[in-house]
Amino acid sequence: xxxxxxxxxxxxxxxAAIAGLFGRRIGDVASQSxxxxxxxxxxxxSWYTFSQWTxxxxxxxxxxLLPFIHIGDxxxxxxxxxxxxSATMLIVxxxxxxxxxxxxxxxxxxxxxKPRFFAYLSLFTFAMLSLVTAADFMQLFFxxxxxGLASYLLIGxxxxxxxxxxxxxxxxVVNRVGDFGFALGIMTTYWAFGTIQxxxxxxxxxxHAGKTWEFAGHVWPLMDIACFLLFxxxxxxxxxxxxxxxxxxxxxGPTPVxxxxxAATMVTAGVYMLCLLSPMFEYAPVAKNIVTVIGAVTALFAxxxxxxxxxxxxxxxxxxxxxxxxxxxxxxxxxxxxxMFHLFTHAFFKALLFLGxxxxxxxxxxxxxxxxxxxxxxxxxxxxxxxTIGTIAITGLGFPPLHLGFAGFYSKDTIIEAxxxxxxxxxxxxxxxxxxxxxAGLTSFYSWRxxxxxxxxxxxxxxxxxNAHDAHGHDAHxxxAHDAHGHDxxxxxxxxxxxxxxxxxxxxxxxxxPLVVLSIGAVAAGFVFTGYFVGHHQEEFWRGAIFTAPxxxxxxxxxxxxxxxxxxxLIASLIGLLIAVYVYLIKGNERLGLKLAERKGPLYVxxxxxxxxxxxxxxxxxxxxxxxxxxxxxxxxxxxxxGLGPDGVSAVSYEVxxxxxxxxxxxxxxxxxxxxxxxxxxxxxxxxxxx
Numbered sequence: 144x145x146x147x148x149x150x151x152x153x154x155x156x157x158x159a160a161i162a163g164l165f166g167r168r169i170g171d172v173a174s175q176s177x178x179x180x181x182x183x184x185x186x187x188x189s190w191y192t193f194s195q196w197t198x199x200x201x202x203x204x205x206x207x208l209l210p211f212i213h214i215g216d217x218x219x220x221x222x223x224x225x226x227x228x229s230a231t232m233l234i235v236x237x238x239x240x241x242x243x244x245x246x247x248x249x250x251x252x253x254x255x256x257k258p259r260f261f262a263y264l265s266l267f268t269f270a271m272l273s274l275v276t277a278a279d280f281m282q283l284f285f286x287x288x289x290x291g292l293a294s295y296l297l298i299g300x301x302x303x304x305x306x307x308x309x310x311x312x313x314x315x316v317v318n319r320v321g322d323f324g325f326a327l328g329i330m331t332t333y334w335a336f337g338t339i340q341x342x343x344x345x346x347x348x349x350x351h352a353g354k355t356w357e358f359a360g361h362v363w364p365l366m367d368i369a370c371f372l373l374f375x376x377x378x379x380x381x382x383x384x385x386x387x388x389x390x391x392x393x394x395x396g397p398t399p400v401x402x403x404x405x406a407a408t409m410v411t412a413g414v415y416m417l418c419l420l421s422p423m424f425e426y427a428p429v430a431k432n433i434v435t436v437i438g439a440v441t442a443l444f445a446x447x448x449x450x451x452x453x454x455x456x457x458x459x460x461x462x463x464x465x466x467x468x469x470x471x472x473x474x475x476x477x478x479x480x481x482x483m484f485h486l487f488t489h490a491f492f493k494a495l496l497f498l499g500x501x502x503x504x505x506x507x508x509x510x511x512x513x514x515x516x517x518x519x520x521x522x523x524x525x526x527x528x529x530x531t532i533g534t535i536a537i538t539g540l541g542f543p544p545l546h547l548g549f550a551g552f553y554s555k556d557t558i559i560e561a562x563x564x565x566x567x568x569x570x571x572x573x574x575x576x577x578x579x580x581x582x583a584g585l586t587s588f589y590s591w592r593x594x595x596x597x598x599x600x601x602x603x604x605x606x607x608x609x610n611a612h613d614a615h616g617h618d619a620h621x622x623x624a625h626d627a628h629g630h631d632x633x634x635x636x637x638x639x640x641x642x643x644x645x646x647x648x649x650x651x652x653x654x655x656x657p658l659v660v661l662s663i664g665a666v667a668a669g670f671v672f673t674g675y676f677v678g679h680h681q682e683e684f685w686r687g688a689i690f691t692a693p694x695x696x697x698x699x700x701x702x703x704x705x706x707x708x709x710x711x712x713l714i715a716s717l718i719g720l721l722i723a724v725y726v727y728l729i730k731g732n733e734r735l736g737l738k739l740a741e742r743k744g745p746l747y748v749x750x751x752x753x754x755x756x757x758x759x760x761x762x763x764x765x766x767x768x769x770x771x772x773x774x775x776x777x778x779x780x781x782x783x784x785x786g787l788g789p790d791g792v793s794a795v796s797y798e799v800x801x802x803x804x805x806x807x808x809x810x811x812x813x814x815x816x817x818x819x820x821x822x823x824x825x826x827x828x829x830x831x832x833x834x
């Protein structure tokens with residue numbers, strides 16, 4: 144088994160090296176075959192590992208491969224740790240990555256840099272696998288930074304697009320803010336416990352629960368400080384409130400990248416880390432409350448922004464951000480198992496929605512504005528069915544009395560019920576429950592809005608229809624933003640015009656097959672695995688991989704909440720669905736929905752402009768940083784240091800030489816006159832000196 148998991152982890156990086164270094168020599172097909180084959184192998188081994196764990200045929204183990212960093216007492220080894228958490232993440236990462244590799248054969252068929260693209264995909268997968276199998280903080284940080292690097296490369300894959308390069312830089316910089324807090328958290332943990340090895344760290348935590356740390360004249364609870372700093376890292380990587388601004392712009396990368404990075408893998412790293420560090424967070428009540436508040440606010444923020452977006456990928460991106468908020472406040476109230484369960488089910492239906500959106504974009508000749516879609520159900524039947532399944536799954540439709548529904552019904556409802564159960568003794572958890580129910584309704588509305596805009600109503604993609612569509616007088620800002628950032632712009636020169644005359648077409652089967660597989664997961668993942676993750680078999684499944692304090696009974700209490708609590712998310716989802724039906728089907732999506740947008744009411748403008756966070760950050764951090772840079776560069780470096788230093792000395796020397804040079808006239812009588820003055824001065828000095 145140890146050999147199998149080693150192959151599982153390192154197969155993608157070997158394939159990435161082959162495609163990246165020798166892609167030009169071996170050709171596109173060979174590069175794609177090597178990387179895709181390696182991911183299919185890793186995926187198969189991951190499912191085998193997960194099945195062995197689930198059926199109880201395997202216990203947790205760690206494979207120590209080689210020394211990593213050994214400096215005095217600081218010991219870090221490269222290792223592969225396998226338990227319930229890592230086994231779950233293995234199948235999430237490798238399944239989505241393998242399907243994205245296959246999907247990309249069709250989506251990137253006309254791109255001229257396929258070896259580079261597939262090498263980046265495999266590099267990202269290896270970094271993510273090294274993260275989820277880490278046995279200490281150092282390897283976790285290595286994988287953490289590795290996925291950051293790979294996401295930078297993938298978001299900016301079409302680097303000739305200024306918007307793609309800007310989005311890649313933005314993602315990189317914002318994540319560095321979070322990573323700074325993460326690094327401080329690791330340092331604090333090592334300072335407090337003398338180790339970064341999880342196996343050595345976790346048993347010590349209970350004995351350190353009440354310890355404090357005196358800093359800056361105040362006494363701080365040690366565990367809360369460490370967990371809060373670590374959570375800052377999770378905020379950046381998982382795009383939580385305040386550090387969320389990079390995620391929507393990351394849609395500038397190819398659509399398969401969006402599915403891989405922003406649906407199921409990199410953005411879930413923060414959730415995984417919180418669940419992994421549950422032994423620490425269980426003894427950090429203040430930090431847990433912060434996690435709960437940030438998660439709930441993120442869920443609400445992203446859902447409200449998703450209501451108003453017109454780019455199909457951005458709607459799904461904000462949906463990802465909102466669903467991550469659910470996962471975080473689940474961990475914040477102590478329902479770590481529910482957070483991991485939603486992470487697991489979310490991977491299927493969110494990857495399905497992203498790849499489905501890519502299929503629509505492909506069929507619409509790279510048009511991403513949903514206002515230029517409509518009536519695509521008959522022209523893209525497989526994509527329509529797949530995205531409808533994904534929409535049902537994400538909105539959590541199901542029937543509580545029979546406990547029967549699609550994947551999101553099981554995981555999201557469990558989170559909401561857990562928040563209500565924890566709310567009995569924690570008002571912050573009750574706040575999260577209220578937000579959770581409200582966001583369920585908002586999620587339903589914007590998800591069905593996307594589906595109805597895209598597949599129903601009248602066709603708005605023909606040339607004549609487009610002209611009529613433009614006559615509605617859409618928000619100029621929306622058009623500008625879309626024109627600047629909205630296209631999944633292939634380098635091969637397909638029609639990117641807004642008023643294309645090409646008839647929409649279904650995608651090739653190499654792109655549709657992953658949609659079929661993910662559809663099965665979106666339907667069945669919740670029903671099949673709910674007993675293992677949050678049901679009667681949870682203790683046998685997790686086997687200590689997630690720690691809950693003896694006083695933490697939130698998951699057990701979640702199953703015993705009142706019937707009306709169990710019905711509340713479904714009722715909210717149905718209300719959202721009915722409103723979407725009324726606005727976009729009964730009233731027609733060219734009329735009421737567009738008229739509401741055209742009014743530009745204050746709430747619409749606030750949501751459409753993403754609560755003005757980009758403008759706020761630009762006015763404070765970006766411009767202030769530029770001001771400081773100009774001050775120290777132009778004022779400090781150029782004027783003071785260079786002005787008084789080398790530039791000043793050289794300027795004085797130049798002026799002295801220039802003025803002194805004027806004395807060199809070349810006339811003998813001038814020199815004789817100077818000599819006469821010198822002799823007269825010398826004689827005068829002698830007379831006064833020796834008299």
